[in-house]
Amino acid sequence: MFNKTQRSIARSTLIAVAILLTIFVGNKLWQEYKLDVIIDIDTGAGGGVVANIAWQDNSDNEDGFVVERNEGGDFVVMARLNSNVTSYTDSNLVAGTAYCYRVGSFNQAGTAYTQEYCIDTPETDIVADTTLPDMTGSAMIIGQFITKPDVIELAGRELYSFKSDATYNGDFSKDDVGNVQYTIGEGSLSYSDSALFTFQDQGGDIDSGYVSMRYNESNSVSFSLNGNGDSQVASLYMSVGVWTSEPATFLITAGDTSEFISIPSGYTWHYLKIDIAFEDSVAVKIRPTGDFGSYSGLQVAGVVLNETSIPSSAPLTDISVPSIASLTGISLSDSENIDVSNVKYMTSDLISGNENLSNGEVIGIDYQGKVKYRDSTYSFIDNGAVVATGYTGMRWNEDNVISIDLKNSSEQLVSGSLFLRAGAWTDGSSQLQINLNGETYPIELSRGRAWYYIRVDFEFSGDAHVEIKPVGNIGSYSQIAFAGLTMQ
DSSP: OBOOOGGGOOSSEEEEEEEEEOOEETTEEOOOEEEEEEEEEOOSTTOOEEEEEEEEOOOOOOSEEEEEEESSSSOEEEEEEETTOOEEEEOOOOTTOEEEEEEEEEETTEEEEOOOEEEEOOOSOOOOOTTSOOOOOOEEEEEEEESOOSEEEOTTOEEEETTTTEEESGGGOSOEEEEEEEEOSSSOOEEEOOSSSEEEETTEEEEEOEEEEESOTTOEEEEEEEOOSSOEEEEEEEEEEOOSSSOOEEEEEETTEEEEEEOSOSSSEEEEEEEEEESSOEEEEEEESSOOOTTOEEEEEEEEEOOSOOOTTSOTTOOOSOOEEEEEEEESBOOSEEEOTTSEEEETTOEEEOGGGOSEEEEEEEEESOOEEEEEEEEEEETTEEEEEEEEEEESOTTOEEEEEEEEOSSSOEEEEEEEEEEOOSSSOEEEEEEETTEEEEEEEOOSSSOEEEEEEEEEEEEEEEEEEESSOOOTTOEEEEEEEEEO
8 A cells, every 4th residue: 555645746647557467367377467557636726536447468369458457455356457458547536535446367277367556546536737728638659769978969950958957058949848756765866977968059068967866666757848739749868677587568648648658678778769749738748667676777868859849730640742652672582681771670679770761651560469588699780880780570460560750851751661571381372462552552462481581661741650460370489570760
């Protein structure tokens, strides 16, 4: 049971807790689930308290989920949800009451429950801070793993530095960063004047360093992005590291949007640029969803505001450039070594680089079905240096899909390439399907029991939606894998 403390009370989020568990159904080991329970307070007139429950599901053999709650007695079913649903909002709460939740995943073998997790709902007589802007805006979150960012060029853009608690180039935008708060339940806050994350403007250093905290779910950093109604994109530069071989994630919430970001590997530092698109003011919070010791930590360096002024009549998703996409070529004998020296790139585990070499943007990479990342086979090479390795694979099952969303806001076409590995352990031929903005293209693999290294070339403007899937179900070693993409 967690008791609320005055220290943890914030305007939009009072308390955030998470658990990590492994469950069994029908004597079969399920994937790990992450269950997150967040208590929100609406401090407006007539406001109340709600519990937002979310879980990350990496399994594919459940028929659905059931959310149950108790108030000191038996558990009562609150909702039965489909297998593709991973969140539930409980708004039927009484302020000042303790509740316990559990989520069950069910199939024909029965229902397996998480351990119960109990929370205290706060009293609702908390007075809102009327000096803060109204945090009612919506946001879109796009996270990318990047190479070690020794120097970040501002080119006149506005910067908020966490280490210095200072704003630079404040006249660049009417928007700003404010209300920065740290909640430290374990360890202490550390300010580092490091060459890592050096922010420059026109080639001259203006600030460097970061603020760090231990990787513990009771620690967090929050701030507000104060908007004025115009479209804005804020880039948060940060790093995380967990000294463990266990899966690990952290949670970022911006306005009404929350994203779990998986950390690719342990025993090293990973660097991120997280873009948050918004118009009206939004509250942002970042926190770990587990507890790891040794060198494990979370570091925040700065927030860069990228847009000086965009008319409010242009919503975030309104793109005047027409959406056109066409396939230009397919190679079935490409290389395991991908040359990214003169192209923008992103790997299957979201490592990106050479951002200024293309107007194309990766909006999202999603996988439908169970996936496994392997740090082998593929190498991304930039001017002779290996900058990333590996691929993300899935079984040869017609329900498994690799889905990629891209955007090109310029008037010129962007050329892109997808890098895939596929093999079907069968006596005959097999087939993949590429769907590009609704147009389906077959890829025929003439031989079985062999690996094909595939490169798919295409051009697009506006929005491009790509789906890659195998045809039919083939067992044994059969697999389809995605290594990454390039754009120029």
